[in-house]
Amino acid sequence: xxxxxxxxxxxGRPARFRFASAGSTPALRCWRHAAFYGPVVQRALQVALVxxxxxxxxxxxxxxxxGKVTPLVALKIVLTYLVPFLVSTYSALETSRLRPATSxxxxxPPERPGAPA
Ligand SMILES: [Zn+2]
Numbered sequence: 001x002x003x004x005x006x007x008x009x010x011x012g013r014p015a016r017f018r019f020a021s022a023g024s025t026p027a028l029r030c031w032r033h034a035a036f037y038g039p040v041v042q043r044a045l046q047v048a049l050v051x052x053x054x055x056x057x058x059x060x061x062x063x064x065x066x067g068k069v070t071p072l073v074a075l076k077i078v079l080t081y082l083v084p085f086l087v088s089t090y091s092a093l094e095t096s097r098l099r100p101a102t103s104x105x106x107x108x109p110p111e112r113p114g115a116p117a
Contacts, residue, residue, distance in 0.1 A: 006098065008033055010094055017096045044088040052081035 006015040008030035014030035019037060031038055056077060063073050 003049075016098055017093060018098050019096050034096070035089065040089060040092045040096075043092065044085045047088040048081050048085035051084035055080045055084070 006018070006028050007013065008015050010033045011030060013030040013032075013114050017029045017034035018029045019027040019029065019034075019039065021027040027037070034040070060073060060077055060081065063069065
């Protein structure tokens with residue numbers, strides 16, 4: 001049984017995330033370094049650009065074209081791009097999160113009450 005705790009490749013803290021990388025070994029990162037992992041940030045920026053632009057067109061383009069941009073509208077435009085960026089980052093981190101090892105496959109499953117013997 002492997003009891004060794006995986007560590008972040010950059011700082012040596014306990015790794016919380018594992019990312020597929022171009023090399024044969026996966027990239028292990030702590031929370032701090034995972035949030036700024038290059039491919040995650042790059043993908044989130046692409047998602048924010050595409051989704052944010054669609055949402056901007058749907059929600060604020062008419063206001064901008066009418067010349068009625070207020071500080072509140074400007075804040076909403078920033079949030080329109082920020083939200084898909086954060087959702088994409090969260091999604092990437094959640095799918096790459098290391099989970100505690102489950103019981104070994106050779107171990108018998110726990111008995112369930114009411115199950116046939
Ligand atoms: Zn780290």
